[in-house]
Amino acid sequence: MSARDLRFGLIGCGNLGAVHARCVSRVGGARFTAFADAVPAAAERLLAEHGGGYATADVARLLNDPDLDAVYICTHHDSHAPLAIAAAQAGKHVLIEKPLSLSVEECEAVAAAVEEAGVRLMPAFKMRYYPLLRQARDFIPEPQVIVGQMMDDRWRDDAWAQDPVRGGANVYSQGCHTTDVIRWMARSEPELLWAAGGAMTHPGHPRIDQCVASIRFASGAVASWIQGDAALGRMTGKFFLELFGGGRSVQLYDRFKAATFYDGAREWSERVDEEEGFLLENREFIAALRAGRAPELDAADGIQATRMVLAADRAIRTGQVQRL
Ligand SMILES: NC(=O)c1ccc[n+]([C@@H]2O[C@H](COP(=O)([O-])OP(=O)(O)OC[C@H]3O[C@@H](n4cnc5c(N)ncnc54)[C@H](O)[C@@H]3O)[C@@H](O)[C@H]2O)c1
Numbered sequence: 203m204s205a206r207d208l209r210f211g212l213i214g215c216g217n218l219g220a221v222h223a224r225c226v227s228r229v230g231g232a233r234f235t236a237f238a239d240a241v242p243a244a245a246e247r248l249l250a251e252h253g254g255g256y257a258t259a260d261v262a263r264l265l266n267d268p269d270l271d272a273v274y275i276c277t278h279h280d281s282h283a284p285l286a287i288a289a290a291q292a293g294k295h296v297l298i299e300k301p302l303s304l305s306v307e308e309c310e311a312v313a314a315a316v317e318e319a320g321v322r323l324m325p326a327f328k329m330r331y332y333p334l335l336r337q338a339r340d341f342i343p344e345p346q347v348i349v350g351q352m353m354d355d356r357w358r359d360d361a362w363a364q365d366p367v368r369g370g371a372n373v374y375s376q377g378c379h380t381t382d383v384i385r386w387m388a389r390s391e392p393e394l395l396w397a398a399g400g401a402m403t404h405p406g407h408p409r410i411d412q413c414v415a416s417i418r419f420a421s422g423a424v425a426s427w428i429q430g431d432a433a434l435g436r437m438t439g440k441f442f443l444e445l446f447g448g449g450r451s452v453q454l455y456d457r458f459k460a461a462t463f464y465d466g467a468r469e470w471s472e473r474v475d476e477e478e479g480f481l482l483e484n485r486e487f488i489a490a491l492r493a494g495r496a497p498e499l500d501a502a503d504g505i506q507a508t509r510m511v512l513a514a515d516r517a518i519r520t521g522q523v524q525r526l
Pocket of ligand 1: 213214215216217218219238239240241244261276277278279281299300301326327328362375
């Protein structure tokens with residue numbers, strides 16, 4: 203492997219594109235040299251901020267650029283899978299923002315394209331890099347009971363993520379964060395899922411925005427998963443997680459920046475000033491590519507996270523327990 207910096211292209215130069223561009227410049231060992239966005243000014247803004255070769259509205263130019271080792275896909279959700287498949291077929295490694303896709307079929311098509319092309323794909327589930335989550339997972343490696351919650355403030359009706367196709371509303375958009383964390387904590391695959399919920403904060407919307415689910419994993423672990431945008435004010439913690447098992451328990455709160463551990467005899471709390479999930483996931487992606495190894499997360503993680511979200515949607519619509 204050459205010692206030169208890896209060269210990246212960025213597709214989708216909005217909020218998260220800007221976040222990743224800043225992270226890559228902090229990590230080092232890689233740099234963005236091409237920026238693409240359907241809105242040319244967005245790509246030009248990041249080119250001006252970070253330097254590099256060019257900004258374009260033509261995604262194909264970037265995908266066909268032989269100088270690029272990898273592309274970041276930070277667009278809206280309906281374009282994730284087609285862009286990831288095109289990138290893999292062009293021989294580029296991929297870091298893709300969540301969710302991998304809003305459909306399991308598309309997720310699987312992405313996985314097949316990546317496999318066939320022999321490239322690496324990492325879904326950007328940044329919470330895997332929150333230090334207290336990692337500590338909690340090590341502290342209780344075989345949880346029997348898991349509680350996971352992500353509760354946003356009510357989303358604006360005109361937010362792009364509320365669009366049924368481009369975004370999917372709260373549960374389709376954000377649920378994959380929580381289902382991924384719960385599955386990662388369980389270290390097992392989900393088998394059964396039942397959920398209640400619906401379009402409650404946005405009545406009449408075709409997609410669900412609140413979900414309360416029960417999940418059983420192959421290991422026998424069980425989980426309770428709460429997702430939505432019904433939060434009101436500071437008393438409602440956006441992120442909340444509890445693990446119980448092996449005579450131990452741990453509770454994470456305050457956006458996962460604080461945790462209370464209990465080891466059967468002693469209880470104590472820990473706090474971190476800031477989580478650096480975005481930075482650390484970029485560090486992992488770059489380190490993996492430079493070492494020629496697989497990143498810690500792959501398409502299978504993206505597929506399972508979406509599969510659990512869609513199972514919840516089916517359970518809510520049918521009232522039936524879903525077998526995964
Ligand atoms: N991991 C996290 O914590 C986190 C937080 C927020 C958003 N996200 C994810 O990041 C992604 C982007 O969200 P955002 O908040 O940056 O949105 P955004 O609207 O700020 O930016 C998206 C950009 O993509 C461009 N775009 C859309 N479709 C395109 C296409 N087909 N080709 C080229 N450009 C296209 C838009 O013009 C826009 O500039 C989403 O997948 C979102 O779910 C992740």
